[in-house]
Amino acid sequence: MSEKLARLFTAVFLLGGMAAIGIAWWSGQSNAIILHARMPEKGGWMPADLTVEAGKPLHLRLTSDDVVHSFAIGQSDFPVVDVMPGEMTEVTLRLDKPGTYTFYCTRWCGPNHWRMRGTITVTGDGVAEPVTQPLYVQLGLDIDAPHEAQVIPPEKPSAQIGAKLNLDLSTYQSTGYYRSHNPGEVWQDLRGDPDFTSYSDQQLWDAVAFIWSSNTTPEALAKAEQLYAQNCAACHGGSGRGDGVFSGELAYLPEDAHKATSGHEVIDPTDFADPHHMLSISPAALQGKIIRGGMGSGMPMWGVIFTEEQTWSLVSYLYTFQFEEDR
Ligand code: HEC
Ligand SMILES: [Cu+2]
Structure with a gap:
């Protein structure tokens, strides 16, 4: 086999490999949801309601359209992440229990700051926890x-x-x-x-x-x-x-x-x-x-x-x- 042919094979393999990586990267990006943070007076979280299947990864790309905010999930151990203007912060979370979670901002961006809340609906048929009244x-x-x-x-x-x-x-x-x-x-x-x-x-x-x-x-x-x-x-x-x-x-x-x-x-x-x-x-x-x-x-x-x-x-x-x- 000539040296030329061998080189051609290598080139094809290289290109194919790069394309595969590219596709993987592209699909990883495309199923990420871009979540915009704004002060509540300007619209709060957009989108404010997210849905994911239990146990499946939820990819988020977080960015702020105004001041520094943060992203936290209520009743979970998920660590708080800062959401910076002009930057994309990528997070991947996995919620195993079906139910409704509230995500919110922990940065005091103004008197209405605490209204910066949204929901993550986790679908699936797990065992529903018995609801006890307060x-x-x-x-x-x-x-x-x-x-x-x-x-x-x-x-x-x-x-x-x-x-x-x-x-x-x-x-x-x-x-x-x-x-x-x-x-x-x-x-x-x-x-x-x-x-x-x-x-x-x-x-x-x-x-x-x-x-x-x-x-x-x-x-x-x-x-x-x-x-x-x-x-x-x-x-x-x-x-x-x-x-x-x-x-x-x-x-x-x-x-x-x-x-x-x-x-x-x-x-x-x-x-x-x-x-x-x-x-x-x-x-x-x-x-x-x-x-x-x-x-x-x-x-x-x-x-x-x-x-x-x-x-x-x-x-x-x-x-x-x-x-x-x-x-
Ligand atoms: C955005 C402003 C604001 C924040 C933040 C806030 N509160 Fe309040 N809170 C109020 C106001 C206004 C009242 C009085 C009106 C009322 O009782 O509904 C109040 C009332 C209360 C009462 C009622 C007391 C009573 O005797 O009836 C409790 C308890 C309370 N707050 C606890 C908290 C706790 C704990 C936090 C933090 C986790 C908190 N608040 C955060 C504004 C706030
Ligand atoms: Cu805030």
Whole structure:
């Protein structure tokens, strides 16, 4: 066989190989979905609804049309990726469980930032998880009812001092009792308990703080502190006082404009440092608000973003604005 022929074969092989690589590259690109991020006022995510089969890879090419955003998926371990203007960031994800996932931006791009959400519908016939109703629904609580604490502690209750009292609080510490009672009710119950008549009002408040701290862990609180800083502080403020950077800017969107003209007021973010408010609301009610949101008040709904464990940790964290470790 001549040398010429051998060269020709090599060339054909090379070309064929390159073409194969090219086709593979091209098809990889073509089934990638380009996902544009824009501030919610400018349209949010485009497209906002994605569908994929369970277990199949979903290729996304992420880019921003304005400022820096990010891409995160609620209730999943998928790491947050930045979405930069003028750049394409490629991600491939695989969701194994059928259902609806919410993807969202974690960068505070403006007062409406939290509206930057979209859904990924994962199709397939896996075993559907039984739907349990949130505790506030099971208890039949009206989480929008106004409430105001009747009794306020003389000083900020301290969990550490409460622990040192060595009271037998086992019935009060059970998860079921704790979650369905507000701190004021628990204090009233302790005050009425014949075992504790010799203790002062302040000491029983310290016992309440201890009951609250024994229903969480330092690790859970540390995680919640991060979640709070990332997702809540912009409105509720780092110190919980309702004075976050966007608190003054909350406004009705055009579709809710009728509310603004019909005398509805935009409500300020709740002040978690106010004992009148926080000592009269139960963990179940707080969790309900976090899950369901304010239905138009400016308080976003987080049920699709956080796991149940995360919502309970956030609840415990919100009470830390009321209680002190030591005094
Ligand atoms: C965009 C602004 C905004 C963000 C972000 C926000 N909130 Fe709120 N939140 C509000 C407003 C406004 C209210 C008061 C109106 C209402 O209760 O619906 C409120 C009320 C609440 C309440 C109700 C308290 C009560 O006693 O009824 C809870 C609990 C709460 N927020 C928790 C959170 C948590 C936890 C986060 C973060 C995961 C968060 N919020 C993020 C604006 C916000
Ligand atoms: Cu954003």
